[in-house]
Amino acid sequence: MINLAFIAVALFQQPAVVLKNVSIVDGTGASVRRNTNMVISGGVIKSIGQPVPAGAHTVDLSGKFIMPLISNAHGHLGNVRDTTMAASNYTPANVRHQLQRYQDYGVGAVLSMGTEQPVGVKIRDSSRAGLIPGATMYSAIYGFGVPGALPPASMGFSHIYRPETVEDAIKDVDELAPLKPDVIKIWVDGNPSMKEEIYTAIIATAHRHGIRVAAHVYRLADARKLATAGVDIFAHSIRDSVIDQAFAEEIVRRKIVYIPTLSLDDLAFIYGEDPEWLNAPFFRNALEPGVYEMVTSPSYKERLTNNPATDRERSALRIAMKNLQILYHAGVMIALGTDSGAMPIRVQGFAEHLEMELMVEAGLTPLEAIRAATLNSATLLRAEGRTGSLEPGKDASFIVLGKDPSVDVRHTREIQAVWAKGQKVSKGPVGE
Numbered sequence: 001m002i003n004l005a006f007i008a009v010a011l012f013q014q015p016a017v018v019l020k021n022v023s024i025v026d027g028t029g030a031s032v033r034r035n036t037n038m039v040i041s042g043g044v045i046k047s048i049g050q051p052v053p054a055g056a057h058t059v060d061l062s063g064k065f066i067m068p069l070i071s072n073a074h075g076h077l078g079n080v081r082d083t084t085m086a087a088s089n090y091t092p093a094n095v096r097h098q099l100q101r102y103q104d105y106g107v108g109a110v111l112s113m114g115t116e117q118p119v120g121v122k123i124r125d126s127s128r129a130g131l132i133p134g135a136t137m138y139s140a141i142y143g144f145g146v147p148g149a150l151p152p153a154s155m156g157f158s159h160i161y162r163p164e165t166v167e168d169a170i171k172d173v174d175e176l177a178p179l180k181p182d183v184i185k186i187w188v189d190g191n192p193s194m195k196e197e198i199y200t201a202i203i204a205t206a207h208r209h210g211i212r213v214a215a216h217v218y219r220l221a222d223a224r225k226l227a228t229a230g231v232d233i234f235a236h237s238i239r240d241s242v243i244d245q246a247f248a249e250e251i252v253r254r255k256i257v258y259i260p261t262l263s264l265d266d267l268a269f270i271y272g273e274d275p276e277w278l279n280a281p282f283f284r285n286a287l288e289p290g291v292y293e294m295v296t297s298p299s300y301k302e303r304l305t306n307n308p309a310t311d312r313e314r315s316a317l318r319i320a321m322k323n324l325q326i327l328y329h330a331g332v333m334i335a336l337g338t339d340s341g342a343m344p345i346r347v348q349g350f351a352e353h354l355e356m357e358l359m360v361e362a363g364l365t366p367l368e369a370i371r372a373a374t375l376n377s378a379t380l381l382r383a384e385g386r387t388g389s390l391e392p393g394k395d396a397s398f399i400v401l402g403k404d405p406s407v408d409v410r411h412t413r414e415i416q417a418v419w420a421k422g423q424k425v426s427k428g429p430v431g432e
């Protein structure tokens with residue numbers, strides 16, 4: 001039995017640590033504070049740019065940059081192992097392994113979007129209590145889909161509510177609510193799609209329980225109806241049509257948070273184009289066994305080339321990027337999510353860094369993309385009181401980078417260390 005009181009006292013008595021000569025990207029979008037110092041005590045940031053206390057332990061970070069840990073507001077845990085997707089992959093060991101991998105890549109929190117198996121509730125609770133290492137787990141627990149349609153049970157998504165009537169939908173939300181899902185996830189588009197009366201009932205019932213609803217969405221027409229029904233989060237990009245200004249303004253007015261998941265579309269076709277990162281250890285070290293061989297095999301590439309869906313994916317990504325630009329400039333709150341872990345090709349840890357690069361390609365500055373990945377996503381998780389930015393009073397949880405991410409967002413991949421609550425917890429995925 002771990003003595004928690006003892007740990008609390010030990011943390012309190014830890015001598016202060018000072019990071020000296022460090023350059024800080026604080027996650028708020030503010031410009032880089034260069035060559036300053038940060039005082040950490042008890043796992044918390046005490047001050048930035050203040051005089052160094054006498055007797056403090058110092059760590060010289062000359063030439064290095066720190067940024068907050070990333071929060072992935074749309075991921076999946078436990079479903080993938082090797083090149084497979086299956087409910088039987090969902091074990092405590094596999095989930096813990098994936099939380100650890102996220103943390104090695106500087107991802108400090110992940111919202112698993114509605115694809116848990118029953119054991120996942122306990123893992124979520126342990127993770128949130130700080131009892132297991134790795135990224136902190138948030139969860140929609142069991143999502144809401146459509147009978148015989150999304151999400152496909154054959155891909156491991158077996159523990160899903162699939163209400164056929166309004167009465168069932170209400171009963172199912174009432175059953176789920178006591179497990180305290182961080183959000184409720186609904187899969188709306190598909191063949192057939194979820195009926196409007198069903199998702200309207202789910203949203204109204206969730207709101208009665210004080211729970212927000214995140215929607216798997218693709219089409220603008222669905223997004224409009226979901227907004228009217230009171231949805232709180234678009235968990236994917238709208239990517240069948242370009243959004244008009246009036247709807248962008250409606251999203252702002254309704255305070256709907258938008259998670260673009262651009263990397264999902266990119267990773268659907270990019271392996272066929274030999275991307276520059278394909279052989280980088282930063283990518284390869286994130287992969288499950290067999291995935292590299294799969295995505296570089298001639299048959300996989302041939303399937304991408306010959307599949308008409310590949311061109312549709314390319315066009316979907318172009319529209320998604322255009323929509324991100326429109327929504328960002330309209331003032332919509334953008335959070336980072338990737339759908340990593342739903343499929344082996346959506347690579348946990350790597351995808352979150354690729355997502356920031358794609359946001360910049362869509363027109364955000366590197367500091368704006370980093371804010372979406374850190375402070376905005378932490379705010380979506382309602383964790384912004386402790387995490388999401390580097391400011392006095394918040395947890396001393398950050399990534400140490402060898403290069404400046406404000407000049408090239410791909411420099412977020414130059415991870416030299418990951419710290420959580422004042423302790424170095426990882427050398428990063430490539431390490432020394």
Ligand SMILES: [Zn+2]
Pocket residue numbers: 074075076113339342
């Ligand atoms: Zn998903």
